[in-house]
Amino acid sequence: MIQLPVQIKIKVNPKVFLKDPESSNLGKDIVEHGIELIAEIGFEAFTFKKLGGRIGSPESSIYRYFENKHKLLLYLTSWYWSWMEYRLYFSLTNINSPQNRLERAVVLLTELIEEDSSFSHVNEVKLNQIVITESPKSYLTKEVDQENNEGIFAGYKQLVARVSDIILEINPDYKYPHMLVSTVIEGAHFQRYFVKHLPRLTDVVKGENSITEFYLEMVSKAIK
Amino acid sequence: MIQLPVQIKIKVNPKVFLKDPESSNLGKDIVEHGIELIAEIGFEAFTFKKLGGRIGSPESSIYRYFENKHKLLLYLTSWYWSWMEYRLYFSLTNINSPQNRLERAVVLLTELIEEDSSFSHVNEVKLNQIVITESPKSYLTKEVDQENNEGIFAGYKQLVARVSDIILEINPDYKYPHMLVSTVIEGAHFQRYFVKHLPRLTDVVKGENSITEFYLEMVSKAIK
DNA sequence: TTAAAATTAATAGTATTACTATTAATTAAA
Protein backbone atom coordinates (compact mmCIF):
# COMPACT_ATOMS: atom_id res chain seq x y z
CA MET A 1 0.00 0.00 0.00
CA ILE A 2 1.00 3.55 -0.72
CA GLN A 3 1.83 5.72 2.24
CA LEU A 4 0.32 9.12 1.61
CA PRO A 5 1.63 12.30 3.21
CA VAL A 6 -0.56 12.97 6.23
CA GLN A 7 -1.04 16.66 5.51
CA ILE A 8 -2.90 15.91 2.27
CA LYS A 9 -6.59 16.69 2.51
CA ILE A 10 -8.96 14.70 0.35
CA LYS A 11 -11.41 17.01 -1.43
CA VAL A 12 -15.12 16.37 -1.20
CA ASN A 13 -17.88 18.33 -2.98
CA PRO A 14 -19.14 20.82 -0.35
CA LYS A 15 -22.73 20.19 -1.45
CA VAL A 16 -22.80 17.00 0.59
CA PHE A 17 -22.22 18.74 3.92
CA LEU A 18 -23.65 21.76 5.71
CA LYS A 19 -20.38 22.36 7.55
CA ASP A 20 -17.07 20.79 6.64
CA PRO A 21 -16.47 17.93 9.09
CA GLU A 22 -12.74 18.48 8.68
CA SER A 23 -13.12 21.89 10.31
CA SER A 24 -13.71 20.76 13.90
CA ASN A 25 -13.14 17.92 16.31
CA LEU A 26 -16.84 17.15 16.41
CA GLY A 27 -16.85 16.92 12.62
CA LYS A 28 -13.93 14.50 12.66
CA ASP A 29 -15.63 12.45 15.37
CA ILE A 30 -18.76 12.24 13.23
CA VAL A 31 -16.75 10.89 10.30
CA GLU A 32 -14.57 8.55 12.34
CA HIS A 33 -17.31 7.03 14.45
CA GLY A 34 -19.82 7.25 11.62
CA ILE A 35 -17.61 4.92 9.59
CA GLU A 36 -17.29 2.55 12.53
CA LEU A 37 -20.99 2.49 13.30
CA ILE A 38 -22.16 2.05 9.69
CA ALA A 39 -19.64 -0.76 9.23
CA GLU A 40 -20.93 -2.38 12.41
CA ILE A 41 -24.70 -2.18 12.13
CA GLY A 42 -25.28 -1.38 8.45
CA PHE A 43 -26.66 1.76 6.86
CA GLU A 44 -30.35 0.91 7.40
CA ALA A 45 -30.02 0.57 11.17
CA PHE A 46 -27.64 3.52 11.43
CA THR A 47 -29.15 6.70 12.92
CA PHE A 48 -27.73 10.05 13.99
CA LYS A 49 -29.14 9.38 17.43
CA LYS A 50 -27.06 6.22 17.81
CA LEU A 51 -24.01 8.03 16.46
CA GLY A 52 -24.65 10.91 18.87
CA GLY A 53 -24.80 8.45 21.73
CA ARG A 54 -21.46 7.01 20.74
CA ILE A 55 -19.65 10.33 20.44
CA GLY A 56 -21.43 11.97 23.37
CA SER A 57 -23.19 14.66 21.40
CA PRO A 58 -26.89 15.19 20.77
CA GLU A 59 -28.16 14.28 17.33
CA SER A 60 -29.00 17.92 16.64
CA SER A 61 -25.28 18.70 16.63
CA ILE A 62 -24.70 16.11 13.91
CA TYR A 63 -27.47 17.71 11.85
CA ARG A 64 -25.33 20.87 11.79
CA TYR A 65 -22.83 18.96 9.65
CA PHE A 66 -25.02 16.69 7.54
CA GLU A 67 -28.59 17.21 6.39
CA ASN A 68 -29.34 13.53 6.89
CA LYS A 69 -27.66 10.14 6.91
CA HIS A 70 -27.85 9.84 3.13
CA LYS A 71 -25.63 12.92 2.81
CA LEU A 72 -23.15 11.43 5.26
CA LEU A 73 -23.00 8.31 3.07
CA LEU A 74 -22.42 10.54 0.03
CA TYR A 75 -19.63 12.25 1.94
CA LEU A 76 -17.96 8.92 2.75
CA THR A 77 -18.24 7.52 -0.78
CA SER A 78 -17.05 10.80 -2.34
CA TRP A 79 -14.11 10.81 0.03
CA TYR A 80 -13.36 7.22 -0.98
CA TRP A 81 -13.37 7.95 -4.72
CA SER A 82 -11.11 10.97 -4.22
CA TRP A 83 -8.78 8.85 -2.17
CA MET A 84 -8.80 6.13 -4.83
CA GLU A 85 -7.91 8.61 -7.52
CA TYR A 86 -5.09 9.85 -5.35
CA ARG A 87 -3.81 6.31 -4.90
CA LEU A 88 -4.19 5.64 -8.60
CA TYR A 89 -2.12 8.70 -9.40
CA PHE A 90 0.70 7.46 -7.19
CA SER A 91 0.42 3.91 -8.41
CA LEU A 92 0.84 5.03 -12.03
CA THR A 93 3.68 7.52 -11.51
CA ASN A 94 6.72 6.60 -13.54
CA ILE A 95 4.96 3.63 -15.14
CA ASN A 96 5.10 4.23 -18.87
CA SER A 97 3.72 1.20 -20.63
CA PRO A 98 -0.06 1.58 -20.95
CA GLN A 99 -0.45 -2.19 -20.46
CA ASN A 100 1.32 -1.92 -17.13
CA ARG A 101 -0.67 1.16 -16.20
CA LEU A 102 -3.95 -0.61 -16.93
CA GLU A 103 -2.91 -3.67 -14.99
CA ARG A 104 -1.97 -1.57 -11.96
CA ALA A 105 -5.26 0.33 -12.24
CA VAL A 106 -7.33 -2.87 -12.31
CA VAL A 107 -5.45 -4.23 -9.31
CA LEU A 108 -6.09 -1.01 -7.41
CA LEU A 109 -9.80 -1.00 -8.29
CA THR A 110 -10.45 -4.63 -7.43
CA GLU A 111 -8.21 -5.43 -4.47
CA LEU A 112 -9.48 -5.51 -0.91
CA ILE A 113 -8.18 -2.73 1.35
CA GLU A 114 -6.53 -4.46 4.28
CA GLU A 115 -4.33 -1.75 5.79
CA ASP A 116 -5.47 1.36 7.55
CA SER A 117 -2.78 3.84 6.84
CA SER A 118 -3.06 7.29 5.49
CA PHE A 119 -5.54 9.54 7.23
CA SER A 120 -5.84 9.86 10.96
CA HIS A 121 -9.58 9.74 11.51
CA VAL A 122 -10.58 7.67 8.45
CA ASN A 123 -10.29 3.92 8.75
CA GLU A 124 -9.83 2.93 5.11
CA VAL A 125 -10.38 -0.77 5.74
CA LYS A 126 -13.81 -0.13 7.20
CA LEU A 127 -14.56 2.55 4.63
CA ASN A 128 -13.79 0.01 1.88
CA GLN A 129 -16.26 -2.39 3.53
CA ILE A 130 -18.87 0.37 3.58
CA VAL A 131 -18.27 1.21 -0.06
CA ILE A 132 -18.66 -2.46 -1.00
CA THR A 133 -21.91 -2.93 0.89
CA GLU A 134 -23.53 0.49 0.96
CA SER A 135 -22.34 2.53 -2.01
CA PRO A 136 -25.01 1.31 -4.47
CA LYS A 137 -27.57 2.68 -2.03
CA SER A 138 -25.98 6.12 -2.39
CA TYR A 139 -27.04 6.48 -6.03
CA LEU A 140 -29.87 3.98 -6.56
CA THR A 141 -32.31 6.59 -5.29
CA LYS A 142 -34.95 8.94 -6.65
CA GLU A 143 -32.66 11.93 -5.92
CA VAL A 144 -29.84 10.70 -8.16
CA ASP A 145 -30.50 13.10 -11.07
CA GLN A 146 -30.54 16.20 -8.91
CA GLU A 147 -27.48 15.11 -6.98
CA ASN A 148 -25.70 14.24 -10.19
CA ASN A 149 -26.47 17.75 -11.51
CA GLU A 150 -24.87 19.16 -8.38
CA GLY A 151 -21.68 17.30 -9.23
CA ILE A 152 -21.82 14.94 -6.28
CA PHE A 153 -20.73 11.91 -8.32
CA ALA A 154 -17.96 13.75 -10.17
CA GLY A 155 -15.20 11.92 -8.30
CA TYR A 156 -16.50 8.50 -9.30
CA LYS A 157 -16.98 9.56 -12.91
CA GLN A 158 -13.51 11.07 -13.03
CA LEU A 159 -11.91 7.87 -11.79
CA VAL A 160 -13.78 5.87 -14.44
CA ALA A 161 -12.68 8.39 -17.08
CA ARG A 162 -9.01 8.14 -16.04
CA VAL A 163 -8.94 4.37 -16.40
CA SER A 164 -10.97 4.50 -19.61
CA ASP A 165 -8.30 6.78 -21.06
CA ILE A 166 -5.65 4.14 -20.44
CA ILE A 167 -7.79 1.59 -22.27
CA LEU A 168 -8.12 3.95 -25.22
CA GLU A 169 -4.35 4.41 -25.25
CA ILE A 170 -3.98 0.66 -25.70
CA ASN A 171 -6.87 0.26 -28.14
CA PRO A 172 -8.25 3.55 -29.53
CA ASP A 173 -11.02 1.66 -31.32
CA TYR A 174 -12.43 -0.06 -28.26
CA LYS A 175 -16.07 0.94 -28.10
CA TYR A 176 -16.93 0.42 -24.46
CA PRO A 177 -14.16 1.69 -22.17
CA HIS A 178 -16.46 3.31 -19.58
CA MET A 179 -18.80 0.33 -19.50
CA LEU A 180 -15.85 -1.96 -18.98
CA VAL A 181 -14.37 0.11 -16.15
CA SER A 182 -17.64 0.63 -14.29
CA THR A 183 -18.42 -3.06 -14.74
CA VAL A 184 -15.06 -3.90 -13.16
CA ILE A 185 -15.47 -1.51 -10.22
CA GLU A 186 -19.02 -2.46 -9.32
CA GLY A 187 -18.42 -6.09 -10.22
CA ALA A 188 -15.43 -6.39 -7.93
CA HIS A 189 -17.46 -4.91 -5.06
CA PHE A 190 -20.22 -7.42 -5.64
CA GLN A 191 -17.81 -10.32 -5.87
CA ARG A 192 -16.17 -9.27 -2.57
CA TYR A 193 -19.63 -9.27 -1.03
CA PHE A 194 -20.69 -12.56 -2.62
CA VAL A 195 -17.57 -14.37 -1.36
CA LYS A 196 -18.66 -13.57 2.18
CA HIS A 197 -22.42 -13.91 1.90
CA LEU A 198 -23.54 -15.63 -1.31
CA PRO A 199 -20.58 -17.80 -2.34
CA ARG A 200 -22.57 -19.75 -4.95
CA LEU A 201 -22.54 -16.61 -7.07
CA THR A 202 -18.77 -16.62 -7.31
CA ASP A 203 -15.80 -18.98 -7.71
CA VAL A 204 -13.50 -18.62 -4.79
CA VAL A 205 -10.38 -20.62 -4.26
CA LYS A 206 -8.88 -20.19 -0.81
CA GLY A 207 -5.52 -18.51 -0.81
CA GLU A 208 -5.87 -17.25 -4.36
CA ASN A 209 -6.79 -13.71 -5.25
CA SER A 210 -9.44 -14.93 -7.68
CA ILE A 211 -11.36 -11.69 -7.95
CA THR A 212 -8.47 -9.50 -9.07
CA GLU A 213 -7.21 -12.27 -11.36
CA PHE A 214 -10.64 -12.69 -12.93
CA TYR A 215 -10.98 -9.00 -13.72
CA LEU A 216 -7.40 -8.65 -14.94
CA GLU A 217 -7.96 -11.48 -17.39
CA MET A 218 -11.40 -10.23 -18.38
CA VAL A 219 -10.18 -6.72 -19.14
CA SER A 220 -7.12 -7.76 -21.09
CA LYS A 221 -9.19 -10.09 -23.29
CA ALA A 222 -12.06 -7.65 -23.70
CA ILE A 223 -10.03 -4.82 -25.17
CA LYS A 224 -8.15 -6.96 -27.69
CA MET B 1 -40.73 -12.19 -26.26
CA ILE B 2 -41.96 -15.58 -25.18
CA GLN B 3 -45.65 -15.90 -24.50
CA LEU B 4 -46.07 -18.06 -21.43
CA PRO B 5 -49.20 -20.06 -20.72
CA VAL B 6 -51.30 -17.97 -18.35
CA GLN B 7 -52.10 -20.78 -15.96
CA ILE B 8 -48.45 -21.23 -15.02
CA LYS B 9 -47.74 -20.12 -11.49
CA ILE B 10 -44.28 -18.84 -10.69
CA LYS B 11 -42.94 -20.42 -7.51
CA VAL B 12 -41.62 -18.26 -4.70
CA ASN B 13 -40.05 -19.45 -1.46
CA PRO B 14 -42.90 -19.32 1.12
CA LYS B 15 -40.50 -17.93 3.72
CA VAL B 16 -40.84 -14.47 2.20
CA PHE B 17 -44.58 -14.20 2.85
CA LEU B 18 -46.90 -14.84 5.79
CA LYS B 19 -49.80 -15.68 3.47
CA ASP B 20 -49.46 -16.42 -0.23
CA PRO B 21 -50.51 -13.28 -2.10
CA GLU B 22 -51.63 -15.49 -4.99
CA SER B 23 -54.33 -16.95 -2.71
CA SER B 24 -56.66 -13.93 -2.61
CA ASN B 25 -57.67 -10.81 -4.46
CA LEU B 26 -56.21 -8.61 -1.77
CA GLY B 27 -52.91 -10.48 -2.12
CA LYS B 28 -52.89 -9.94 -5.87
CA ASP B 29 -53.73 -6.26 -5.37
CA ILE B 30 -50.81 -5.93 -2.97
CA VAL B 31 -48.43 -7.38 -5.56
CA GLU B 32 -49.88 -5.51 -8.54
CA HIS B 33 -50.10 -2.09 -6.92
CA GLY B 34 -46.98 -2.69 -4.87
CA ILE B 35 -45.01 -3.05 -8.09
CA GLU B 36 -46.57 0.13 -9.46
CA LEU B 37 -45.98 2.15 -6.33
CA ILE B 38 -42.36 1.05 -5.80
CA ALA B 39 -41.61 1.77 -9.46
CA GLU B 40 -43.17 5.21 -9.06
CA ILE B 41 -41.77 6.51 -5.79
CA GLY B 42 -38.82 4.20 -5.10
CA PHE B 43 -38.35 1.65 -2.34
CA GLU B 44 -37.21 4.12 0.33
CA ALA B 45 -40.35 6.26 0.08
CA PHE B 46 -42.63 3.23 -0.30
CA THR B 47 -44.71 2.34 2.77
CA PHE B 48 -47.51 -0.10 3.44
CA LYS B 49 -49.66 2.84 4.49
CA LYS B 50 -49.33 4.45 1.05
CA LEU B 51 -49.99 1.11 -0.63
CA GLY B 52 -53.00 0.58 1.61
CA GLY B 53 -54.33 3.98 0.60
CA ARG B 54 -54.00 3.07 -3.05
CA ILE B 55 -55.75 -0.29 -2.80
CA GLY B 56 -58.33 0.86 -0.25
CA SER B 57 -57.20 -1.41 2.57
CA PRO B 58 -55.67 -0.56 5.92
CA GLU B 59 -51.96 -1.21 6.27
CA SER B 60 -52.65 -3.87 8.89
CA SER B 61 -54.22 -6.03 6.18
CA ILE B 62 -51.02 -5.85 4.14
CA TYR B 63 -49.06 -6.95 7.20
CA ARG B 64 -51.05 -10.21 7.09
CA TYR B 65 -49.28 -11.02 3.83
CA PHE B 66 -45.80 -9.57 4.33
CA GLU B 67 -43.89 -9.05 7.53
CA ASN B 68 -42.48 -5.77 6.21
CA LYS B 69 -41.63 -4.02 2.98
CA HIS B 70 -38.25 -5.75 2.75
CA LYS B 71 -40.04 -9.12 2.52
CA LEU B 72 -42.29 -7.75 -0.22
CA LEU B 73 -39.17 -6.73 -2.14
CA LEU B 74 -37.75 -10.23 -1.64
CA TYR B 75 -41.01 -11.65 -2.94
CA LEU B 76 -40.84 -9.50 -6.07
CA THR B 77 -37.17 -10.25 -6.82
CA SER B 78 -37.66 -13.98 -6.14
CA TRP B 79 -40.63 -13.97 -8.47
CA TYR B 80 -38.51 -12.22 -11.08
CA TRP B 81 -35.68 -14.76 -10.92
CA SER B 82 -38.13 -17.67 -11.17
CA TRP B 83 -39.74 -15.99 -14.15
CA MET B 84 -36.33 -15.43 -15.77
CA GLU B 85 -35.42 -19.07 -15.34
CA TYR B 86 -38.70 -20.01 -16.93
CA ARG B 87 -38.02 -17.71 -19.88
CA LEU B 88 -34.49 -19.08 -20.13
CA TYR B 89 -35.80 -22.61 -20.28
CA PHE B 90 -38.07 -21.72 -23.19
CA SER B 91 -35.46 -19.67 -24.94
CA LEU B 92 -33.02 -22.61 -24.92
CA THR B 93 -35.46 -25.34 -25.92
CA ASN B 94 -34.38 -27.07 -29.12
CA ILE B 95 -31.18 -25.02 -29.32
CA ASN B 96 -28.35 -27.51 -29.32
CA SER B 97 -25.12 -25.66 -29.92
CA PRO B 98 -23.75 -24.51 -26.56
CA GLN B 99 -22.42 -21.35 -28.22
CA ASN B 100 -25.93 -20.48 -29.37
CA ARG B 101 -27.35 -21.38 -25.98
CA LEU B 102 -24.89 -19.09 -24.21
CA GLU B 103 -25.57 -16.27 -26.60
CA ARG B 104 -29.31 -16.55 -26.08
CA ALA B 105 -28.82 -16.69 -22.31
CA VAL B 106 -26.70 -13.53 -22.28
CA VAL B 107 -29.27 -11.71 -24.41
CA LEU B 108 -32.02 -12.76 -22.02
CA LEU B 109 -30.04 -11.68 -18.95
CA THR B 110 -29.01 -8.29 -20.30
CA GLU B 111 -31.91 -7.06 -22.44
CA LEU B 112 -34.46 -4.55 -21.19
CA ILE B 113 -37.96 -5.92 -20.65
CA GLU B 114 -40.25 -3.80 -22.79
CA GLU B 115 -43.40 -5.89 -23.08
CA ASP B 116 -45.82 -6.72 -20.33
CA SER B 117 -47.16 -10.07 -21.29
CA SER B 118 -47.41 -13.16 -19.27
CA PHE B 119 -49.01 -12.83 -15.90
CA SER B 120 -52.20 -10.95 -15.25
CA HIS B 121 -51.35 -8.96 -12.15
CA VAL B 122 -47.57 -8.68 -12.60
CA ASN B 123 -46.33 -5.90 -14.84
CA GLU B 124 -42.99 -7.33 -15.98
CA VAL B 125 -41.77 -4.06 -17.48
CA LYS B 126 -42.13 -2.27 -14.16
CA LEU B 127 -40.85 -5.28 -12.25
CA ASN B 128 -37.71 -5.24 -14.41
CA GLN B 129 -37.26 -1.56 -13.53
CA ILE B 130 -37.61 -2.42 -9.86
CA VAL B 131 -35.10 -5.25 -10.12
CA ILE B 132 -32.62 -2.91 -11.83
CA THR B 133 -32.92 -0.17 -9.23
CA GLU B 134 -33.89 -1.95 -6.03
CA SER B 135 -32.66 -5.53 -6.12
CA PRO B 136 -29.18 -4.83 -4.69
CA LYS B 137 -30.96 -3.42 -1.64
CA SER B 138 -32.65 -6.79 -1.16
CA TYR B 139 -29.40 -8.57 -0.28
CA LEU B 140 -26.95 -5.82 0.73
CA THR B 141 -28.30 -6.01 4.25
CA LYS B 142 -27.28 -7.33 7.66
CA GLU B 143 -29.93 -10.08 7.36
CA VAL B 144 -28.45 -11.60 4.19
CA ASP B 145 -26.81 -14.62 5.85
CA GLN B 146 -29.93 -15.71 7.68
CA GLU B 147 -32.12 -15.18 4.64
CA ASN B 148 -29.65 -17.04 2.48
CA ASN B 149 -29.78 -19.97 4.93
CA GLU B 150 -33.53 -19.99 4.54
CA GLY B 151 -33.08 -20.45 0.80
CA ILE B 152 -34.52 -17.09 -0.17
CA PHE B 153 -31.87 -16.45 -2.83
CA ALA B 154 -32.03 -19.97 -4.29
CA GLY B 155 -33.72 -18.80 -7.49
CA TYR B 156 -31.02 -16.30 -8.28
CA LYS B 157 -28.27 -18.81 -7.54
CA GLN B 158 -29.96 -21.45 -9.66
CA LEU B 159 -30.18 -19.14 -12.64
CA VAL B 160 -26.49 -18.31 -12.29
CA ALA B 161 -25.70 -22.02 -12.04
CA ARG B 162 -27.68 -22.83 -15.19
CA VAL B 163 -25.80 -20.32 -17.31
CA SER B 164 -22.48 -21.28 -15.72
CA ASP B 165 -23.11 -24.86 -16.84
CA ILE B 166 -23.40 -23.72 -20.45
CA ILE B 167 -20.07 -21.92 -20.13
CA LEU B 168 -18.48 -25.09 -18.77
CA GLU B 169 -19.89 -27.05 -21.70
CA ILE B 170 -18.04 -24.72 -24.03
CA ASN B 171 -14.86 -24.50 -21.97
CA PRO B 172 -14.64 -27.06 -19.13
CA ASP B 173 -11.41 -25.47 -17.92
CA TYR B 174 -12.77 -21.97 -17.48
CA LYS B 175 -12.11 -21.05 -13.85
CA TYR B 176 -14.68 -18.35 -13.20
CA PRO B 177 -18.06 -19.23 -14.70
CA HIS B 178 -20.16 -18.05 -11.74
CA MET B 179 -18.19 -14.83 -11.37
CA LEU B 180 -18.64 -14.14 -15.04
CA VAL B 181 -22.37 -14.76 -15.00
CA SER B 182 -23.08 -12.76 -11.85
CA THR B 183 -20.87 -9.97 -13.21
CA VAL B 184 -22.96 -9.94 -16.38
CA ILE B 185 -26.31 -9.92 -14.59
CA GLU B 186 -25.49 -7.25 -12.04
CA GLY B 187 -23.38 -5.33 -14.54
CA ALA B 188 -26.19 -5.15 -17.09
CA HIS B 189 -28.55 -3.84 -14.41
CA PHE B 190 -26.08 -1.15 -13.46
CA GLN B 191 -25.46 -0.16 -17.06
CA ARG B 192 -29.22 0.15 -17.67
CA TYR B 193 -29.39 2.44 -14.67
CA PHE B 194 -26.29 4.44 -15.64
CA VAL B 195 -27.63 5.10 -19.14
CA LYS B 196 -30.58 6.89 -17.59
CA HIS B 197 -28.95 8.57 -14.62
CA LEU B 198 -25.14 8.59 -14.80
CA PRO B 199 -24.32 8.34 -18.52
CA ARG B 200 -20.65 9.22 -18.04
CA LEU B 201 -20.20 5.79 -16.52
CA THR B 202 -21.25 4.05 -19.71
CA ASP B 203 -20.90 4.30 -23.50
CA VAL B 204 -24.29 4.62 -25.07
CA VAL B 205 -24.92 5.05 -28.74
CA LYS B 206 -28.51 5.95 -29.53
CA GLY B 207 -30.34 3.30 -31.46
CA GLU B 208 -27.77 0.61 -30.72
CA ASN B 209 -28.21 -2.06 -28.12
CA SER B 210 -24.76 -1.35 -26.70
CA ILE B 211 -25.28 -3.03 -23.36
CA THR B 212 -26.22 -6.46 -24.68
CA GLU B 213 -23.53 -6.22 -27.37
CA PHE B 214 -20.90 -5.29 -24.81
CA TYR B 215 -21.69 -8.26 -22.58
CA LEU B 216 -22.01 -10.69 -25.50
CA GLU B 217 -18.55 -9.70 -26.68
CA MET B 218 -17.11 -9.68 -23.18
CA VAL B 219 -18.37 -13.17 -22.38
CA SER B 220 -17.30 -14.77 -25.64
CA LYS B 221 -13.77 -13.36 -25.28
CA ALA B 222 -13.51 -14.13 -21.57
CA ILE B 223 -14.14 -17.86 -21.86
CA LYS B 224 -11.73 -18.45 -24.75
C1' DT C 1 -79.01 -24.97 8.35
C1' DT C 2 -76.63 -23.18 11.48
C1' DA C 3 -73.00 -22.94 14.71
C1' DA C 4 -68.07 -22.89 14.88
C1' DA C 5 -63.92 -21.73 12.77
C1' DA C 6 -61.21 -19.08 9.96
C1' DT C 7 -60.25 -15.12 7.49
C1' DT C 8 -60.28 -10.32 6.72
C1' DA C 9 -61.01 -5.53 7.88
C1' DA C 10 -60.95 -1.64 10.81
C1' DT C 11 -59.58 1.00 14.76
C1' DA C 12 -56.46 2.44 17.85
C1' DG C 13 -52.28 2.57 19.77
C1' DT C 14 -46.83 2.48 20.55
C1' DA C 15 -41.88 2.93 19.96
C1' DT C 16 -38.69 4.70 16.94
C1' DT C 17 -37.05 7.62 13.31
C1' DA C 18 -35.96 11.72 11.20
C1' DC C 19 -36.10 15.63 11.68
C1' DT C 20 -36.94 21.23 13.50
C1' DA C 21 -37.19 25.12 16.67
C1' DT C 22 -35.70 27.40 20.64
C1' DT C 23 -32.75 28.64 24.12
C1' DA C 24 -28.46 28.35 26.71
C1' DA C 25 -23.55 28.09 26.94
C1' DT C 26 -19.14 28.70 25.01
C1' DT C 27 -15.71 30.58 21.98
C1' DA C 28 -13.92 33.92 18.75
C1' DA C 29 -13.58 38.57 16.72
C1' DA C 30 -13.74 43.59 16.65
Place this chain on the structure above:
DNA sequence: TTTAATTAATAGTAATACTATTAATTTTAA
Protein backbone atom coordinates in the same frame (compact mmCIF):
# COMPACT_ATOMS: atom_id res chain seq x y z
C1' DT D 1 -14.99 43.70 26.64
C1' DT D 2 -19.07 43.70 24.14
C1' DT D 3 -20.82 41.66 20.17
C1' DA D 4 -21.15 38.12 17.12
C1' DA D 5 -20.79 33.51 15.88
C1' DT D 6 -20.66 28.84 16.86
C1' DT D 7 -21.97 24.85 19.33
C1' DA D 8 -24.67 22.20 22.60
C1' DA D 9 -28.78 20.86 24.87
C1' DT D 10 -33.67 20.44 25.44
C1' DA D 11 -37.92 19.73 23.79
C1' DG D 12 -40.93 18.94 20.51
C1' DT D 13 -43.41 17.09 15.92
C1' DA D 14 -44.85 14.39 11.94
C1' DA D 15 -44.20 10.21 9.89
C1' DT D 16 -42.81 5.41 9.91
C1' DA D 17 -43.07 0.76 11.06
C1' DC D 18 -45.09 -1.79 13.30
C1' DT D 19 -48.75 -4.55 17.11
C1' DA D 20 -53.00 -5.62 19.58
C1' DT D 21 -57.80 -5.84 19.81
C1' DT D 22 -62.23 -6.13 18.26
C1' DA D 23 -65.72 -6.33 14.67
C1' DA D 24 -67.45 -8.03 10.42
C1' DT D 25 -67.59 -11.35 6.93
C1' DT D 26 -66.93 -15.68 4.75
C1' DT D 27 -66.10 -20.56 4.82
C1' DT D 28 -66.57 -25.15 6.55
C1' DA D 29 -68.48 -28.94 8.74
C1' DA D 30 -71.90 -31.40 11.79
